[in-house]
Amino acid sequence: MSLVATDANFLSASDAVNALAHKKISVVELVQACLARIDKRDAEVGAWAYLDRDSILREAKDRDGKPPQGPLYGLPVGIKDVIDTAGLPTEYGSKIYRGHRPARDASCVALVRRAGGIVFGKTVTTEFALFQPGKTKNPHNPAHSPGGSSSGSAAAVADFQVPVAFGTQTSGSTIRPAAFCGVVGYKPTFSLFTAAGVRALAPSLDTLGLMSRTVEDLFLMTRVLFGHDQILSKSPGRRIRLALCRTPFWAAASVDQQAAFDNCARELAAAGVSIEEIDLPDWFSSLGEDHQSIMASEIARNFISENSPSTQELLSPRMREIIDEGWKVHIESYLKIRARVSRARIEFSTIAKPFDAIMVPSAPGEAPKLANTGDPVFNRVWTLLGIPAVTLPVGFGTHGLPLGVQCVGRADEDHDLLATCREFEKMLGARCAVPH
């Protein structure tokens, strides 16, 4: 790889840490390339809730003065602003927390620092990772939404402003924005990565997620989030078995999303993947509603102080509506739903067992116009089941905006799903396109 330092922001995370470790570029050069990209594009994209150029450059210089250390040595990482960062503002996308500075790093942030990564800044989130959008626009077309709630992380990675960023997902907040912005998104098995220090929305669903431009970079970050030099096997080691699943929500997908899905299936079959079409049983359709009841109930119980008279008017009307709905969920019905979900997890594990992955749409199609972060219809059930999901960018729709396909896997077998997606990425030539 020949490398012009001013283009270093276009490197994947894995390529960047290699170049840094071997001193092919300096940390300052990489950081400056990212900052230059942000200078050029920020007025249009608006991915950042907080970014302190001077402090980043100081940290980069300091890093250059010491021997390379850690698997993320010198790598800029974007942090969604629902994730606590010691000393940096963390506003959770809410006016209630304007200027709030947590005392302690979230665990994932501490892990990034420990691995030598640079906490680059805080990316825009919707209000408390729910629906009310922030200022971010889709880097492929500023009239369109980047998706939510991890809007800034998806846009910043898609726009080559940082190579990787953290998202979170409670309904579809990592996979959907990643698909809308045309990057790789990963929602792990529930609670695989610790969410300590991540602002709780609905704790039985909240999952720390990742945005990157290659699946390889998900391996890198997964290692970092386990905090030591781990080697993960990266190949399924045999013919991949893929299930195609149109889901009961197929009619919600646009014609171009459906076509992109079918094209992918054809290309993967041509590349030697064993493909089988599966239908989901009837009980599956009702899980979307179950997800919404659980989420609303937990949100009501988690936002008591914010919903008190002194700050209530700073919550969006939509959020207050959800809180009101949440209080209506009776504990016995909450328990019944959870018991039903447990059974669904068991039944789904039987369905998923023969396959390395199940391919489904990532979203209903291209990103909608601004003010609407899109519909999580193709995401919330997987979040509810707690299973891992990866979206890959697979092309563009009729309006020139990215489309994705999503691979979901078996609970607690994330390494298999990542290995499978890495093969798919090669077979499909799935890669992020430069927006401008």
Next chain:
Amino acid sequence: MSLVATDANFLSASDAVNALAHKKISVVELVQACLARIDKRDAEVGAWAYLDRDSILREAKDRDGKPPQGPLYGLPVGIKDVIDTAGLPTEYGSKIYRGHRPARDASCVALVRRAGGIVFGKTVTTEFALFQPGKTKNPHNPAHSPGGSSSGSAAAVADFQVPVAFGTQTSGSTIRPAAFCGVVGYKPTFSLFTAAGVRALAPSLDTLGLMSRTVEDLFLMTRVLFGHDQILSKSPGRRIRLALCRTPFWAAASVDQQAAFDNCARELAAAGVSIEEIDLPDWFSSLGEDHQSIMASEIARNFISENSPSTQELLSPRMREIIDEGWKVHIESYLKIRARVSRARIEFSTIAKPFDAIMVPSAPGEAPKLANTGDPVFNRVWTLLGIPAVTLPVGFGTHGLPLGVQCVGRADEDHDLLATCREFEKMLGARCAVPH
């Protein structure tokens, strides 16, 4: 009930809120009775990490001046000091956090306030809810441990200093101290009550728990934690089916614990409970080790900043050891363990299905001498399986210290387990004894 206000601290939570709501006692009277008990006993028991008499009395007076409102109107509630309280010190049992005052109430604390309860003070916890004990002593004998990690909550409730208190459980931190102190303890299904604002130890295991002196009070608190006026059915409505399970760890139980267990079974059978003895399959025994690997791995990832050079020496040697062990857990083995645990949950749900409860020992026996908070051998597997557990006080051992029996239930069927335990409490005459 004829009521002498100075004895109001001996009321159960349910009786106290009734008396308060009907103005049979004032909030000030109840609070003064609790404070008087603490004045008398605190030097010996040491249950409180923080308690501000003036502010409690001010709040009580304020409450008396307004019409009764909320299901906990005027009720003192103890808060384990790993749970955030806005404006009150929250030190997590660690020197690192001396004087730390969180900005925000944990969700469970906000729910108590919303229900009209009084946040009475912070109860002593072991270091970060792990092993290193605090100053608390067993109220039945100060030479003995109150158990850990929810030491202060168990001791304060057992000693009639407050009617209810929050605990948490990652291994056996609610059930074990409750049994050692002779109170009712409840570890709900994993994530049933939101743990937002509770300091994370091992998030895939951490569970908010409760201590009280009657099962009725668990119903009251469960309603409060769902935040609205809920009616929970309180009777199984048919003959109770109980499984007796000596577990593969039976040999770890003392002779008097074994006898207490067998006596309970006889009494329940005599009272008409249908009883069946069950054995657990072989895979069950290895779950204890699995629990320890998961816990260590998550602790390592959650205490990076505390384990950094600037504060490391303020961690106990035992905790640093566990962190070191945790870093050795490879992600693939962590994933494998989790997959095994998922299968164990499924298999256990089949075993548990025919029964209203499965009775097991709560602990190996009476509380050990101080400096050792006891062995969670009879707790950690249930925590790992995520199922609900309740301990009932059933008598005293050879050293005059309390013994408990534990009933575990089906995941997400906590209301059935509580209803069953309420019947058992009546049948056994299980009640807390005044220590002195």
